[in-house]
Amino acid sequence: MESGGRRGGPNYPTEFKQRLAQAACEPGVSVSKLAQAHDINANMVFKWRRELRASQGAMTVPASANLLPVVVQPESSQTSLPTAVLRGCPIEIVIGDATVRVSADTNAALLRMVLQNLRA
Incomplete structure (x- = not known):
């Protein structure tokens, strides 16, 4: 050319x-x-x-992109399982090099703050 x-x-x-x-x-x-x-x-x-x-336009999506539907549920203060069941079942969240172990009595606001700071 x-x-x-x-x-x-x-x-x-x-x-x-x-x-x-x-x-x-x-x-x-x-x-x-x-x-x-x-x-x-x-x-x-x-x-x-x-x-x-x-x-x-910034929102143009390639035709080959596979988009999945997302449903946003309102935040609920109740869990679907009884607390007694959850007490013996801690969960483990791995984000990059960090691992967060969460028990049933973990404060939701504190957990949210920890997870947000891990993503930053």
């Missing part, structure tokens, strides 16, 4: 940039390999892809 005559760097045609940006959005496409195949810097393709996504 020949660049334009602008001084200071290449000036690629808009159609070329859009075609490569769209190709870079396809699942499984290596932006680096795509750029290399067209003898351009991968950073340019990343920039064009970012601009394309911005022009289409």
Whole structure:
């Protein structure tokens, strides 16, 4: 692909940039390999892809994305199992390198705070 005559760097045609940006959005496409195949810097393709996504809207989802339905339940103060059953059944939560063990009498607000700080 020949660049334009602008001084200071290449000036690629808009159609070329859009075609490569769209190709870079396809699942499984290596932006680096795509750029290399067209003898351009991968950073340019990343920039064009970012601009394309911005022009289409931030909430655009690829057609190949598998979305699952989510149902948000109101927070309940009651558990589905009696406390007597839960007392003998602690749970263990592993997030990255951290492990949190929770017993039935754990304060919910404290547990929420601990888990939020683990994700940060």
